[in-house]
Amino acid sequence: MDYKSVIAKNLSVISNLPEEQIMKLIEIPPQKGMGDYAFPCFALAKSMRKAPQMIASDLALEASLTENGVFEVKNVGPYLNFFIDRSSYAKDIIASINEMGFCYGSSDIGNGQNTIVEFSSPNIAKPFHVGHAFTTVLGNSLSRIYDKLGYNVIRMNHLGDYGTQFGKLITAYRLWGDEAALNEDPIKELLRIYVKFHDEAKNDESLEVSARENFKKLEDGCEEEVLLWQKFRDESLVVFNKLYSRIGVEFDNYNGESFYSDKIPAVVDMLREKNLLEESEGAQVVRLDDEKLPPCIILKSDGTTIYASRDLAAVLYRLNEYNFNKNIYVVGIPQELHFKQVFGVLRKAGYKCADDCVHVGFGLVKFKNMKFSTREGNIVLLEDLLDEAVKKTREVIEENAKQRGQDMSEKEINEIAEKVGIGSVIYTYVKSGREKDIVFSWEDMLNFNGNSAPYLMYTYARTRSIIRKAEEAGLKPTSDKDVIATLTSDDEYEVISNLASFEGAVKKAAEIYEPFVISRNIFETASSFNSFYNNCRILGEGVDKTTSEARLALCEAVCNTLKSGLNLLGIETVERM
């Protein structure tokens, strides 16, 4: 139940103020003693022609009657303070979460509308580094969030598989390529010959000429060049897909830049027909002065197309194919201007869908006290980061298991370390607002007591183990609402109010394209659950059956919420660790 809107609805009836306005005015008081929600009555002073204090005292009486047992209402100065009735709150929240299970947080507000999430989009023949992982993790999470809210999500990987560099690669491969090496480690071999091309081209002009010719042949669809390009693309995708499956990411569509190249002439015609194309220094551009943006180049002076024209063709293709209600691009902040220009051109050409296109930017990736054997120049590869995280996690898990006397097989430890290690990397990307630069540090990532994936996964595993232990003692989480209604202590109430805010957090995360809203929410749930766990016994001596079973229901609700939340972030859970 959304308690805030219950208050708004009732207040609206007795005050004549529109519900939405009341929603905006309702506050969460800074101190617990002031209630769970507060409504400042200043906004009513004018229409009711009374001092806010008076209004508060008059409304408190009326409101108490309408709230019908869900709230106690008190007036304090110009404020109306609402105190949730803890019994009915516990009953309502815990019972509905446990009925939904891991689906908790889902809704049908999306109504099956088509939402495109474009993410990852690496350049083929290049190493997959930690920056690509940022878009991949964010986009995967946003896809899951929109899916959970009932949208029909189309996951697109707009591969960078087009451009003059492929002419260079074809030339280089013919001169120095090694097929066996390409099959063995495609990206490494392609990078090797690409670097060699640039070294050699410094002293040999004919190389650039040959590269241009090969690119032209590729564009014209010449068979041999297309076959080589296809091979580079396929082999790169094998490597990328291995990484994707390791971190649990899937796509519906891999139409890269190349896919749109033959759709550009139609875009150029359309812009020309609408009189939007102008010549500037030999190039064809669309002016965007009204939007205070630099002109968007559509065709270069030599008639070749550029990145922006391929993106324009892509939007129109997507509109035609999916009639999207939203088209989201998860791409780094440095490309902000590019997307503003693309959307600006669309708007100028009269496409209303321009307003449904969103660029979701993100910051840079940094490292604190971490050394990697940077295999490929100065960049850190995602694979190396994952391997190292898994290795370090395994050490911690082995140590913990030894200390607790847990018997775990080598296989089980490996499986847990893989999931927790990967989780720790994913979590770092979604732990803070996406526009901030993120800093990887082993201390933070693997801090089993801090805001980290291991902490959340451990808390989940703890709830599971409590429920398993209870079963052995013949106890189970209750679904009896009157029993659940006994969960009213401060510790219990704190957990329940965090659990209750999860649904809103999922919606908010979608609204502002910030998985971080969810990570913060479930971290708070986990923290409050752990203090509850330290302060209140769930099982064992001195706890009667009813209390045990009520607390087990709370435990189960935490378990459901954490699993649902972690899943939305792209993180798997483990049953014990």
Ligand code: ARG
């Ligand atoms: N391949 C590009 C890069 O690595 C990102 C593509 C972003 N998507 C787009 N529709 N332009 O920088």
